[in-house]
Amino acid sequence: xxxxxxxxxxxxxxxxxxxxxxxxxxxxxxxxxxxxxxxxxxxxxxxxxxxxxxxxxxxxxxxxxxxxxxxxxxxxxxxxxxxxxxxxxxxxxxxxxxxxxxxxxxxxxxxxxxxxxxxxxxxxxxxxxxxxxxxxxxxxxxxxxxxxxxxxxxxxxxxxxxxxxxxxxxxxxxxxxxxxxxxxxxxxxxxxxxxxxxxxxxxxxxxxxxxxxxxxxxxxxxxxxxxxxxxxxxxxxxxxxxxxxxxxxxxxxxxxxxxxxxxxxxxxxxxxxxxxxxxxxxxxxxxxxxxxxxxxxxxxxxxxxxxxxxxxxxxxxxxxxxxxxxxxxxxxxxxxxxxxxxxxxxxxxxxxxxxxxxxxxxxxxxxxxxxxxxxxxxxxxxxxxxxxxxxxxxxxxxxxxxxxxxxxxxxxxxxxxxxxxxxxxxxxxxxxxxxxxxxxxxxxxxxxxxxxxxxxxxxxxxxxxxxxxxxxxxxxxxxxxxxxxxxxxxxxxxxxxxx
Amino acid sequence: xxxxxxxxxxxxxxxxxxxxxxxxxxxxxxxxxxxxxxxxxxxxxxxxxxxxxxxxxxxxxxxxxxxxxxxxxxxxxxxxxxxxxxxxxxxxxxxxxxxxxxxxxxxxxxxxxxxxxxxxxxxxxxxxxxxxxxxxxxxxxxxxxxxxxxxxxxxxxxxxxxxxxxxxxxxxxxxxxxxxxxxxxxxxxxxxxxxxxxxxxxxxxxxxxxxxxxxxxxxxxxxxxxxxxxxxxxxxxxxxxxxxxxxxxxxxxxxxxxxxxxxxxxxxxxxxxxxxxxxxxxxxxxxxxxxxxxxxxxxxxxxxxxxxxx
Numbered sequence: 001x002x003x004x005x006x007x008x009x010x011x012x013x014x015x016x017x018x019x020x021x022x023x024x025x026x027x028x029x030x031x032x033x034x035x036x037x038x039x040x041x042x043x044x045x046x047x048x049x050x051x052x053x054x055x056x057x058x059x060x061x062x063x064x065x066x067x068x069x070x071x072x073x074x075x076x077x078x079x080x081x082x083x084x085x086x087x088x089x090x091x092x093x094x095x096x097x098x099x100x101x102x103x104x105x106x107x108x109x110x111x112x113x114x115x116x117x118x119x120x121x122x123x124x125x126x127x128x129x130x131x132x133x134x135x136x137x138x139x140x141x142x143x144x145x146x147x148x149x150x151x152x153x154x155x156x157x158x159x160x161x162x163x164x165x166x167x168x169x170x171x172x173x174x175x176x177x178x179x180x181x182x183x184x185x186x187x188x189x190x191x192x193x194x195x196x197x198x199x200x201x202x203x204x205x206x207x208x209x210x211x212x213x214x215x216x217x218x219x220x221x222x223x224x225x226x227x228x229x230x231x232x233x234x235x236x237x238x239x240x241x242x243x244x245x246x247x248x249x250x251x252x253x254x255x256x257x258x259x260x261x262x263x264x265x266x267x268x269x270x271x272x273x274x275x276x277x278x279x280x281x282x283x284x285x286x287x288x289x290x291x292x293x294x295x296x297x298x299x300x301x302x303x304x305x306x307x308x309x310x311x312x313x314x315x316x317x318x319x320x321x322x323x324x325x326x327x328x329x330x331x332x333x334x335x336x337x338x339x340x341x342x343x344x345x346x347x348x349x350x351x352x353x354x355x356x357x358x359x360x361x362x363x364x365x366x367x368x369x370x371x372x373x374x375x376x377x378x379x380x381x382x383x384x385x386x387x388x389x390x391x392x393x394x395x396x397x398x399x400x401x402x403x404x405x406x407x408x409x410x411x412x413x414x415x416x417x418x419x420x421x422x423x424x425x426x427x428x429x430x431x432x433x434x435x436x437x438x439x440x441x442x443x444x445x446x447x448x449x450x451x452x453x454x455x456x457x458x459x460x461x462x463x464x465x466x467x468x469x470x471x472x473x474x475x476x477x478x479x480x481x482x483x484x485x486x487x488x489x490x491x492x493x494x495x496x497x498x499x
Numbered sequence: 500x501x502x503x504x505x506x507x508x509x510x511x512x513x514x515x516x517x518x519x520x521x522x523x524x525x526x527x528x529x530x531x532x533x534x535x536x537x538x539x540x541x542x543x544x545x546x547x548x549x550x551x552x553x554x555x556x557x558x559x560x561x562x563x564x565x566x567x568x569x570x571x572x573x574x575x576x577x578x579x580x581x582x583x584x585x586x587x588x589x590x591x592x593x594x595x596x597x598x599x600x601x602x603x604x605x606x607x608x609x610x611x612x613x614x615x616x617x618x619x620x621x622x623x624x625x626x627x628x629x630x631x632x633x634x635x636x637x638x639x640x641x642x643x644x645x646x647x648x649x650x651x652x653x654x655x656x657x658x659x660x661x662x663x664x665x666x667x668x669x670x671x672x673x674x675x676x677x678x679x680x681x682x683x684x685x686x687x688x689x690x691x692x693x694x695x696x697x698x699x700x701x702x703x704x705x706x707x708x709x710x711x712x713x714x715x716x717x718x719x720x721x722x723x724x725x726x727x728x729x730x731x732x733x734x735x736x737x738x739x740x741x742x743x744x745x746x747x748x749x750x751x752x753x754x755x756x757x758x759x760x761x762x763x764x765x766x767x768x769x770x771x772x773x774x775x776x777x778x779x780x781x782x783x784x785x786x787x788x789x790x791x792x793x794x795x796x797x798x799x800x801x802x803x804x805x806x807x808x809x
Contacts, residue, residue, distance in 0.1 A: 051681075053681055072683060073680070073681050073682060073683045074683035077683060085681070088678075089675075089677070089678035089681045089682065090675075090678060091670070091671045091674040091675055091678060091679075092674060092675070092799065093670070093674045093794065093795045093796070093797070093799065094667070094670060094671060094674060098667055098670075098671075101664075101667065102664075102667055102668065102671050102682060102684075103682050103683060103684075131795055133794070133795075
């Protein structure tokens with residue numbers, strides 16, 4: 001039976017922010033719909049309303065012309081609306097099967113039979129009796145999907161499902177989604193990734209600042225047109241000029257970097273040697289989990305490895321901790337913004353103060369010089385166009401893009417000679433990515449160096465002067481980026497070899 | 500040495516009796532904590548249970564009413580905690596501490612007229628078997644019904660948490676209240692129930708002290724047992740069976756060191772008195788050092804305030 005979902009004049013106002021402003025949309029089964037928008041455009045609020053987690057101030061939802069009262073998640077479930085949240089709604093310490101059985105109405109034996117049928121039908125391979133915390137992000141998502149499928153949904157809503165997936169997992173997800181669609185499930189796909197919209201979806205609704213600004217067929221759209229609709233202005237194309245000067249000084253030199261760990265979740269690093277020149281960006285590509293985490297931690301001084309030599313500005317720094325390395329004008333931007341780079345419960349200015357230097361005088365005679373830190377923080381917020389000027393705001397309320405800008409600002413305000421960043425644009429929307437890329441290029445223009453560890457090949461090709469690939473803890477030959485093509489990178493990242 | 504064998508039997512029996520209040524209170528608190536609520540008011544709820552049980556016994560002369568009443572009083576006082584932390588979203592730690600202080604004060608006030616009144620003998624089961632079988636008799640028989648219940652409780656709790664749907668829901672709520680709420684589980688209701696259950700068990704633990712173990716009312720008679728129960732839950736890494744082991748070790752060494760003091764061992768008394776605490780912690784740390792299991796048993800949301808998005 002065909003499904004018809006209609007949202008009519010939905011509004012939701014939070015203090016200080018209109019999350020949804022009179023949103024009306026219509027969806028029909030047999031198609032995959034994209035809901036596109038930047039972070040904070042109101043997509044998540046809309047899907048929370050559809051799944052009954054929050055109730056709208058105004059407006060109605062109709063499923064097959066029946067007016068739905070969605071005042072709790074149970075109502076959405078009863079009405080066969082399934083939802084896979086961006087932040088998984090799983091119980092980490094419970095087993096996969098326990099997670100699935102918690103809201104099941106049948107007994108465990110028949111549930112197990114049904115789950116196994118689904119596993120087989122869609123080619124999912126998941127051990128049902130391991131705790132969820134042992135699963136990869138892609139597997140966790142499959143558990144969420146199975147949970148929805150068990151209730152034979154009419155509507156399946158996916159909230160930014162690929163933000164935690166590898167490319168392989170993304171492809172698998174797309175195949176499954178297309179299968180669901182063929183089986184008559186109406187799919188609403190929420191994302192800020194333009195390419196996914198074009199490759200997966202049939203119709204796209206773009207949201208900006210709580211409003212629907214456009215609804216169109218994806219075949220009539222291109223990446224540029226969608227990006228402009230989403231951001232609301234023309235995006236400048238950025239392209240880096242390649243640094244021609246090859247005879248510059250080497251500012252950073254790593255020799256014999258070895259790392260061995262007993263932990264099966266860590267990757268061993270085998271004899272890494274590389275150097276970075278003044279004003280250069282060295283890109284390190286690779287599929288995540290090939291040693292990037294360990295490499296970043298060793299470069300930042302979180303892990304000290306014996307027998308490694310790291311020369312920075314003609315000094316040996318291999319035995320120094322992160323704070324000491326910062327004093328020598330290195331700066332770091334880790335992958336995990338929330339737990340590694342910033343403390344979410346602390347206010348903005350307190351997070352800024354975490355990165356204190358002797359020279360910054362944030363602390364005097366053991367006391368916090370709040371005024372000075374706040375002034376300094378205000379400067380960062382305005383210099384790096386963070387979307388707030390309230391330094392008292394807790395960092396957890398910043399969107400990913402704004403938090404990344406704050407972190408980069410904190411790191412760069414001391415004018416470091418070398419910035420090491422790891423997936424700096426992970427999970428950000430186009431506008432924020434553009435801003436971060438411009439900032440990174442600006443650093444190189446000022447004759448400062450960067451090491452960019454990233455899993456995004458497009459970003460690497462755009463920003464790096466030279467690129468190396470890390471695979472299973474080993475580093476490939478370092479290549480000038482003009483000699484590198486996406487195909488070449490892909491080959492090396494998958495463990496192949498060129499020449 | 501036939502005398503020693505029967506003496507050891509009696510000794511073990513008395514160790515079991517002394518660990519009952521710990522097992523009861525810790526098993527109750529374990530359920531509360533598994534749902535993500537940290538109630539530091541165990542000591543307060545126990546002492547309220549002790550005085551109300553004793554007072555009801557004196558007033559009604561009915562032990563059944565006394566026992567049920569003590570559990571109800573535990574429920575009522577934990578309801579205060581539940582209302583404050585779950586409905587008014589106060590901090591769990593501060594509220595729990597306040598509950599303990601309140602309980603100790605209130606019990607002293609209520610108990611003023613009950614000091615010095617002799618208790619009533621609590622019926623024991625299978626008393627004939629106790630005498631007739633050497634060694635095993637005093638271990639297995641001649642105890643109150645509450646003791647048998649207490650020793651069954653950790654196994655029941657384990658079964659409840661691992662095998663039943665409700666137990667699964669309690670664990671889910673403790674793991675991630677937000678996810679549970681998004682799955683349509685009424686998190687606040689589940690937590691209220693767990694808090695009230697914990698209160699009832701703490702009330703019963705208190706009543707065991709004032710009605711069975713030392714049948715009389717003495718001010719502050721729980722003497723820190725509530726805190727030990729709390730510590731047991733944590734050191735047993737939220738596993739009911741380990742709570743039982745920990746409670747037995749604590750009770751055992753408490754009794755043994757008293758005997759050692761009486762015999763006159765040349766070990767400083769202070770060290771002997773500290774021994775139960777020390778040994779319980781050491782043993783529990785040793786038996787629960789599997790970090791993976793700890794992670795799986797620890798209620799992730801413990802002590803965190805949950806509120807529903809509107």
